[in-house]
Amino acid sequence: MSGHASPGSFTGTSPVWLKTPDDVNALVPELWSATAEKTDGVLTVGGVAVPDLVANVNTPAYVLDEADFRERARAFRDAFTGYDVYYAGKAFLCTEVARWVQQEGLSLDVCSDGELSVALRAEVDPARIGYHGNNKTPMELRRAIALGVGRIIIDSFDEVERIASIAAETGMTARVMVRVTAGVEAHTHEYIATAHEDQKFGFSISSGDAFEAVRRLLAAPNVDLRGLHSHIGSQIFDSSGFEVAARRVLALQARIRDELSTELPELDLGGGFGIAYTTQDDPSTPKALAEELTAIVEHECRGFGLAVPHLSIEPGRAIVGPSMCTVYTVGTVKEVALDGGVSRTYVSVDGGMSDNIRTALYDADYSATLAGRTSSAGPVLGRVVGKHCEAGDIVVKHEFLPGDIAPGDLIAVPGTGAYGRSMASNYNHALRPPVVAVRDGESRVLVRRETEADLFATDLG
Numbered sequence: 001m002s003g004h005a006s007p008g009s010f011t012g013t014s015p016v017w018l019k020t021p022d023d024v025n026a027l028v029p030e031l032w033s034a035t036a037e038k039t040d041g042v043l044t045v046g047g048v049a050v051p052d053l054v055a056n057v058n059t060p061a062y063v064l065d066e067a068d069f070r071e072r073a074r075a076f077r078d079a080f081t082g083y084d085v086y087y088a089g090k091a092f093l094c095t096e097v098a099r100w101v102q103q104e105g106l107s108l109d110v111c112s113d114g115e116l117s118v119a120l121r122a123e124v125d126p127a128r129i130g131y132h133g134n135n136k137t138p139m140e141l142r143r144a145i146a147l148g149v150g151r152i153i154i155d156s157f158d159e160v161e162r163i164a165s166i167a168a169e170t171g172m173t174a175r176v177m178v179r180v181t182a183g184v185e186a187h188t189h190e191y192i193a194t195a196h197e198d199q200k201f202g203f204s205i206s207s208g209d210a211f212e213a214v215r216r217l218l219a220a221p222n223v224d225l226r227g228l229h230s231h232i233g234s235q236i237f238d239s240s241g242f243e244v245a246a247r248r249v250l251a252l253q254a255r256i257r258d259e260l261s262t263e264l265p266e267l268d269l270g271g272g273f274g275i276a277y278t279t280q281d282d283p284s285t286p287k288a289l290a291e292e293l294t295a296i297v298e299h300e301c302r303g304f305g306l307a308v309p310h311l312s313i314e315p316g317r318a319i320v321g322p323s324m325c326t327v328y329t330v331g332t333v334k335e336v337a338l339d340g341g342v343s344r345t346y347v348s349v350d351g352g353m354s355d356n357i358r359t360a361l362y363d364a365d366y367s368a369t370l371a372g373r374t375s376s377a378g379p380v381l382g383r384v385v386g387k388h389c390e391a392g393d394i395v396v397k398h399e400f401l402p403g404d405i406a407p408g409d410l411i412a413v414p415g416t417g418a419y420g421r422s423m424a425s426n427y428n429h430a431l432r433p434p435v436v437a438v439r440d441g442e443s444r445v446l447v448r449r450e451t452e453a454d455l456f457a458t459d460l461g
């Protein structure tokens with residue numbers, strides 16, 4: 001896998017990775033979807049000029065590059081030959097995207113009843129759905145089993161009991177996996193690391209809980225235990241975490257073989273593959289990832305004398321993240337003097353933490369560019385902020401923007417496809433923006449902008 005510059009080092013007011021651009025109008029292609037380009041300063045995605053698009057749908061808007069999404073999905077499918085690739089719908093899901101996932105030959109990972117309903121609405125084959133969650137209700141489990149969901153990922157002893165009793169009582173087969181925590185400290189933000197011990201997901205391998213969960217599930221009637229599942233976290237660039245996790249998970253697989261006389265046929269390595277939000281990130285290609293992960297698993301299996309199980313992965317961000325950008329209109333511009341005679345230009349846009357919570361929640365970095373015109377002004381150090389009543393309402397912490405940026409300008413933020421719309425909120429009664437798919441010069445609203453009527457639909461007055 002590739003790298004991420006060490007965060008946190010600053011020169012004065014901006015991080016060291018942020019270089020003053022030679023041309024403040026230029027796109028950095030690595031951060032954008034494949035069809036994004038600029039002509040005379042006008043951003044075009046999927047052959048659609050962004051100013052034309054927003055003339056129809058207004059701002060803020062998420063612009064989804066369909067060809068790019070499909071291409072990334074195919075790249076994972078083709079690179080991970082022999083694997084099942086589950087697109088992690090939590091990153092972004094709507095009915096049409098669920099169809100694309102199925103059309104491109106991927107399976108789908110859902111983690112709630114709502115996501116499952118979207119998948120069914122798109123007529124995704126239930127056998128190709130994986131169902132996650134640390135607190136699925138008995139009703140949700142019943143529904144999943146009745147539908148014939150391909151695999152339910154079991155996350156607690158309470159769930160072992162629930163699933164066993166539903167399967168026994170209904171006589172229907174529950175196909176399940178056991179989510180384990182390998183005790184790996186993934187190098188990512190604490191809130192999105194999931195394989196260390198002190199958090200809510202999975203069964204610990206080291207405490208013996210994971211083995212015990214497997215033992216109980218193997219003994220339960222009508223429960224078909226397919227294998228172990230290990231997801232170590234998100235926005236990860238370094239394969240050492242996967243390597244340590246694979247070793248521990250396969251050690252457990254060997255113990256299950258030795259003590260329970262069962263070699264579980266499948267293994268899921270989870271998702272979490274990092275993408276480039278800014279120039280400091282240098283992600284791997286699916287092909288390189290596939291080679292690395294396969295080599296790791298094959299090596300560890302050899303060591304334990306195990307057959308290589310049927311493998312699967314669950315990328316979300318690495319498929320949809322770079323496929324979308326968010327377009328905003330600049331409302332106010334304020335230059336704020338900082339210590340040392342320098343200043344920062346605060347550019348307020350018509351969205352903010354309600355359409356992208358990641359900056360506030362994970363201290364995430366993004367980039368931005370002027371989307372509707374070219375500028376001959378020199379670059380100034382800018383910060384793109386939202387319109388919410390909160391100082392932490394920041395979209396892009398650090399970016400060089402043209403010095404003449406002004407109210408009415410359009411700006412676009414790339415890499416917002418994953419966990420942008422899916423974690424959007426109605427904070428301050430904001431209306432969540434639309435998702436507009438673009439392809440071959442055509443645009444299509446997949447998710448419409450919310451209206452006041454949507455807000456009032458639940459406020460009974």
Ligand code: LLP
Pocket residue numbers: 088090091109132192231233234235270271272273314315316317318358362418419423
């Ligand atoms: N599989 C499992 C079991 C997961 O929990 C997740 C993400 C994925 C796959 C997909 O991970 P991805 O490939 O998208 O990184 N909201 C956070 C990320 C939380 C991810 C939760 N689980 C963010 O915006 O960074």
